Amino acid sequence: MPNITYEETLANVNTNSRPSDLKITDMRFAELEGAPYPCILMKLYTNQGIVGFGEVRDMASKTYALMLKGRLLGENPCNIDMLFRRIKQFGGQGRQGGGVSAVDIALWDIAGKAYNIPVYQMLGGKFRDKMRIYCDTDIEFHRDSRSDGQNMGYALKKRMESGYTILKMDLGINLLYGVPGTLTAPLGFFEEQRRLSELSRKLYPTPWEADAYNERVAVRNTKDTDELMERFIARNNARRHTPKHPFTGIQITEKGLDYLEEYVSEVRSIIGYDIPLATDHHGPIGVDEIIKLARRIEKYNIAWLEDPISVQYPEQWRKLVSSTNIPICTGEDIYLAENFEPLMNVNGITIAHPDPLSAGGILETKKIGDLAQKYGVRMALHQAASPIHAMAAAHIGVATENCWACEFHAHDVAWWNDLIISKMPKPLVNRGFIDVPDLPGLGIDDLNDEVIKEHISSWDQGLWEPTDQWNFEYASDGF
Numbered sequence: 001m002p003n004i005t006y007e008e009t010l011a012n013v014n015t016n017s018r019p020s021d022l023k024i025t026d027m028r029f030a031e032l033e034g035a036p037y038p039c040i041l042m043k044l045y046t047n048q049g050i051v052g053f054g055e056v057r058d059m060a061s062k063t064y065a066l067m068l069k070g071r072l073l074g075e076n077p078c079n080i081d082m083l084f085r086r087i088k089q090f091g092g093q094g095r096q097g098g099g100v101s102a103v104d105i106a107l108w109d110i111a112g113k114a115y116n117i118p119v120y121q122m123l124g125g126k127f128r129d130k131m132r133i134y135c136d137t138d139i140e141f142h143r144d145s146r147s148d149g150q151n152m153g154y155a156l157k158k159r160m161e162s163g164y165t166i167l168k169m170d171l172g173i174n175l176l177y178g179v180p181g182t183l184t185a186p187l188g189f190f191e192e193q194r195r196l197s198e199l200s201r202k203l204y205p206t207p208w209e210a211d212a213y214n215e216r217v218a219v220r221n222t223k224d225t226d227e228l229m230e231r232f233i234a235r236n237n238a239r240r241h242t243p244k245h246p247f248t249g250i251q252i253t254e255k256g257l258d259y260l261e262e263y264v265s266e267v268r269s270i271i272g273y274d275i276p277l278a279t280d281h282h283g284p285i286g287v288d289e290i291i292k293l294a295r296r297i298e299k300y301n302i303a304w305l306e307d308p309i310s311v312q313y314p315e316q317w318r319k320l321v322s323s324t325n326i327p328i329c330t331g332e333d334i335y336l337a338e339n340f341e342p343l344m345n346v347n348g349i350t351i352a353h354p355d356p357l358s359a360g361g362i363l364e365t366k367k368i369g370d371l372a373q374k375y376g377v378r379m380a381l382h383q384a385a386s387p388i389h390a391m392a393a394a395h396i397g398v399a400t401e402n403c404w405a406c407e408f409h410a411h412d413v414a415w416w417n418d419l420i421i422s423k424m425p426k427p428l429v430n431r432g433f434i435d436v437p438d439l440p441g442l443g444i445d446d447l448n449d450e451v452i453k454e455h456i457s458s459w460d461q462g463l464w465e466p467t468d469q470w471n472f473e474y475a476s477d478g479f
């Protein structure tokens with residue numbers, strides 16, 4: 001046998017790079033709108049040409065990721081857990097978890113590409129080949145169908161015809177606004193809320209979008225800083241006068257419950273009973289009112305009530321779970337597995353519903369699934385962003401035993417699949433499932449700048465622009 005040099009041997013080994021010499025060199029962004037929500041795509045660059053794709057939580061701020069850049073440059077991106085633990089302290093509940101989560105996902109993508117391994121395999125392999133996807137049917141696409149159960153039923157029926165095997169719709173007290181005798185609250189409360197909402201609408205012409213979205217448009221388009229300050233003060237004022245769910249004191253009357261029950265009954269009469277139907281966006285009402293509503297609609301076999309009350313009060317969740325047969329679900333704004341524990345400890349949820357872009361990324365979301373499994377709790381994944389997020393969620397989902405389903409909001413966004421260049425067949429979500437591929441990392445070769453340019457956000461039109469001003473962000477972080 002001829003002598004073979006180390007270099008010759010290496011030439012026959014499938015090494016996409018030399019992982020031990022990898023270093024993080026840069027972090028850049030592109031922001032989208034209409035996907036259907038504002039999305040913040042991230043690229044994490046290395047010294048060997050491998051680029052990892054990440055994503056900050058929809059409707060968050062890329063600053064949450066940029067402030068981490070100086071803490072990552074020069075590090076080996078394959079040391080995912082070490083780097084996660086270093087930056088973990090800079091994430092928080094809700095959108096604040098978006099920066100840490102984006103970085104984590106990009107690190108997994110880089111490591112997968114460097115070692116030529118799919119993310120699901122690095123997590124320990126598959127429990128299933130395909131991830132079941134449920135498609136939310138919400139206000140953006142079915143604004144008119146919210147007014148009665150029949151229209152909502154037909155909208156959901158269309159989802160079934162597209163192959164989805166689980167459905168979700170909104171069912172909230174907003175359906176009762178303006179219907180006399182359906183809601184009880186301090187006299188004048190709804191009028192005041194309407195006044196604030198109209199004020200907000202005047203300031204922000206697309207009120208169904210998040211405040212943050214409109215604020216950014218304002219920042220971009222307004223040259224007059226006094227006017228801008230006035231807008232921000234008005235926004236904060238409106239927020240100050242809008243009580244959180246437990247503190248509104250709103251009660252649903254029997255007539256209101258009849259109305260909501262009839263709505264669900266109409267939906268079920270159209271979609272039948274063979275398919276699970278979850279509900280979301282019920283409030284703002286407190287736990288006792290949710291229990292009243294839950295008992296009224298139990299007989300329609302509701303798959304889960306999503307985020308019915310505020311996550312800060314575990315005892316209220318325990319009370320809710322023990323008061324109804326409907327599974328109770330929350331978690332899309334919870335950061336880290338440790339923050340699910342108070343709810344698990346009191347048996348306060350039956351479905352854990354983390355969003356990998358808020359929860360802390362890929363490994364942390366799997367840890368949430370494993371924690372839930374210990375308590376006999378299922379996991380479903382919240383996902384409302386680009387194909388980067390969808391693929392991260394799909395890899396987690398197939399690699400986590402108790403993961404039941406993953407969300408999808410972009411069924412009606414024609415260009416959503418074209419955001420990525422990949423060997424994966426399109427559409428990614430095919431007849432209600434994502435087929436998780438044996439491709440390195442997330443399975444995405446590149447992002448399609450032509451499509452991104454067409455849908456770049458109106459408040460930040462930068463496309464992968466340098467972020468050198470964040471290279472030396474530093475504080476004494478020894479927490």
Ligand SMILES: [Mg+2]
Nearest residue numbers: 280306307332
């Ligand atoms: Mg939700």
